[in-house]
Amino acid sequence: MNEEKDIKLTVYNTLSRTKEPFEPLRPPFVGMYVCGPTVYSDIHLGNCRTFISFDMIYRYLLHLGYKVRYVRNITDAGHLEGDRDEGDDKFAKRAGLEQLEPMEIVQKYTLGFHEVLSLFNTLPPGIEPTATGHITEQIEMIKKIIARGYAYEINGSVYFDVQKYGREHDYGQLTNRKPDELLEGTRELGGQDEKRGRLDFALWIKAKPETLMQWPSPWGWGFPGWHIECSAMSTKYLGVTFDIHGGGMDLQATHHTNEIAQSRACNGTAPAKYWMHTNMLTVNGVRMSKTAGNGFLPRELFSGNHPLLEQGYSPMTVRFFMAQSHYRSTLDFSNEALKAAGKGYAKLMESLSVLEKLSPSATSSVDIAGLEEKCHAAMNDDFNSPVLIARLFDGVRIINSVSDGKETLSASDLDMLRRLMHTFIFDVLGLRDESKSADGSGIIEGLMKLIINIRKSARENKDWNTSDRIRDELKAIGVEIKDAKEGAEWKI
Numbered sequence: 453m454n455e456e457k458d459i460k461l462t463v464y465n466t467l468s469r470t471k472e473p474f475e476p477l478r479p480p481f482v483g484m485y486v487c488g489p490t491v492y493s494d495i496h497l498g499n500c501r502t503f504i505s506f507d508m509i510y511r512y513l514l515h516l517g518y519k520v521r522y523v524r525n526i527t528d529a530g531h532l533e534g535d536r537d538e539g540d541d542k543f544a545k546r547a548g549l550e551q552l553e554p555m556e557i558v559q560k561y562t563l564g565f566h567e568v569l570s571l572f573n574t575l576p577p578g579i580e581p582t583a584t585g586h587i588t589e590q591i592e593m594i595k596k597i598i599a600r601g602y603a604y605e606i607n608g609s610v611y612f613d614v615q616k617y618g619r620e621h622d623y624g625q626l627t628n629r630k631p632d633e634l635l636e637g638t639r640e641l642g643g644q645d646e647k648r649g650r651l652d653f654a655l656w657i658k659a660k661p662e663t664l665m666q667w668p669s670p671w672g673w674g675f676p677g678w679h680i681e682c683s684a685m686s687t688k689y690l691g692v693t694f695d696i697h698g699g700g701m702d703l704q705a706t707h708h709t710n711e712i713a714q715s716r717a718c719n720g721t722a723p724a725k726y727w728m729h730t731n732m733l734t735v736n737g738v739r740m741s742k743t744a745g746n747g748f749l750p751r752e753l754f755s756g757n758h759p760l761l762e763q764g765y766s767p768m769t770v771r772f773f774m775a776q777s778h779y780r781s782t783l784d785f786s787n788e789a790l791k792a793a794g795k796g797y798a799k800l801m802e803s804l805s806v807l808e809k810l811s812p813s814a815t816s817s818v819d820i821a822g823l824e825e826k827c828h829a830a831m832n833d834d835f836n837s838p839v840l841i842a843r844l845f846d847g848v849r850i851i852n853s854v855s856d857g858k859e860t861l862s863a864s865d866l867d868m869l870r871r872l873m874h875t876f877i878f879d880v881l882g883l884r885d886e887s888k889s890a891d892g893s894g895i896i897e898g899l900m901k902l903i904i905n906i907r908k909s910a911r912e913n914k915d916w917n918t919s920d921r922i923r924d925e926l927k928a929i930g931v932e933i934k935d936a937k938e939g940a941e942w943k944i
């Protein structure tokens with residue numbers, strides 16, 4: 453591990469509301485838990501923003517030499533429609549709508565989730581545990597919380613006693629809210645409500661006879677509340693205390709606040725040292741969400757098939773668009789911003805081809821070591837990817853100046869520039885060159901060679917119709933062919 457880089461990394465911790473030096477509990481090991489998707493429907497671009505942001509964080513930690521155990525769960529049970537333990541079970545409802553088994557719904561949308569994230573070139577987590585696969589662990593944790601006096605059972609359901617917990621701990625610590633403020637926005641307990649306090653939340657919910665997914669427990673047949681799964685699975689795979697716990701900002705007030713309370717009540721200690729939250733992707737200022745109906749599905753975005761989209765945008769254009777804003781800033785979707793991101797991404801990729809062709813000189817007229825340091829400084833400042841991109845464009849300017857003969861690079865500096873551009877663009881930002889086959893098979897390159905040769909023969913035969921048609925139809929899907937002296941060149 454590079455000790456020097458290690459010391460410099462700072463991370464914004466939601467708990468302290470400051471940037472703190474990153475000091476893992478058990479270096480070089482880092483435990484990172486990120487709340488994953490609720491797989492009852494397709495994920496939208498907002499969800500993708502959170503997972504892509506944590507992918508970049510994961511990638512940078514790996515780049516610094518940390519051995520990261522990255523756990524991202526799949527919520528496949530226990531998620532009711534209301535945030536206050538009311539409403540229908542999301543999986544059961546969807547299963548009814550699609551006439552499928554709940555586990556068919558889970559399988560369908562888990563596969564879709566993986567497919568989308570792989571199009572965005574995210575690395576898979578080391579462990580991807582599911583709520584239904586960890587019912588025993590959740591029951592054991594609930595038993596412990598009851599034994600310690602922080603939860604109570606009523607009619608086959610178990611609730612967390614927030615009032616009791618709040619007398620000993622700061623329940624609103626994560627969002628910096630006082631007990632009175634926490635009560636705002638919660639409704640009075642109704643006559644039907646079994647909870648003792650308005651902030652109490654379910655750890656275990658008694659099943660109705662018609663509940664599709666239910667398990668036996670010491671309290672009868674039922675299913676776990678939403679929050680307990682993450683406490684049980686993070687403890688199981690990362691230990692009672694671990695380094696980073698992440699998710700979208702919308703999870704702070706309820707899900708993560710309750711996770712902290714559960715873990716403290718059960719284990720006597722707060723689970724994570726650093727809490728990291730990504731900000732929301734918005735559309736015209738409104739948070740993109742499944743319920744607001746403004747969620748573009750990634751496939752709509754790629755095809756352009758949505759009323760708000762003027763054209764399709766490739767996965768790497770979208771990833772570049774996201775990396776251009778810091779993960780803690782809101783990011784508003786617009787066609788203009790995505791078109792600009794497409795140009796920026798293309799410029800970056802083109803500069804890499806120019807970089808390949810550069811020849812070294814005896815001496816350097818530019819400071820490449822300084823540029824590398826600035827790239828690290830950007831990412832060390834709480835993973836500031838927009839500043840990193842600005843530094844990479846300094847690299848692009850250097851590449852173009854050397855290519856134009858205005859600046860020179862020694863052989864070792866040229867090597868360093870090649871290494872740094874590739875490392876930060878591909879390994880850290882997680883971009884891919886879309887003109888190359890993702891699997892390294894060379895299929896895209898081979899197919900383009902074939903098409904260009906067919907067009908060449910057409911032109912030799914003065915078959916301008918075919919030649920123009922190939923050019924125009926490729927253009928319509930975003931591939932540009934340029935005729936040059938040495939033959940045609942193409943770019944996406």
Ligand code: AMP
Pocket residue numbers: 487488489490491497498499500501502699700701702703730731732733734739740741
């Ligand atoms: P869900 O499947 O709704 O549980 O959400 C999965 C993840 O996406 C969670 O970490 C959410 O906080 C995050 N998320 C949801 N909506 C957005 C959004 N508009 N922008 C960024 N992240 C989001």
Ligand code: ZN
Pocket residue numbers: 486487488682707
């Ligand atoms: Zn969670």
